[in-house]
Amino acid sequence: MSKLVLIEFDEFKSFTREVIQEEFRNVFSPNQGLKGSQEEPLLSRAEMARELNVSLVTLHQWQRSGLPYRRLHRRIYFIKSEVLDYMYSNQKTKKKG
DSSP: OOOOOOOOHHHHHHHHHHHHHHHHHHHTOTTTTOOSSOOOOOEEHHHHHHHHTOOHHHHHHHHHTTOOOEEETTEEEEOHHHHHHHHHHTOOOOOOO
């Protein structure tokens, strides 16, 4: 059964403001999504290419082949540990001869 509660407009405004502020604190909390370690910074395409010592063209080809990346608005970013894990798990064996 529902109850109808009447409150003053100023009370409603204050309550709404508090709820929104709390939600913003929860969403933009610096500790959100941490798994026991500090969150890694996002690396731009140029930074990731520099870390891997490859060209931007090569990095783009690797992205098309499955290299993990994040898209934020229209920009592309990488998390170094994800990229390295992907590279180690998809490493091709070289044959001598």
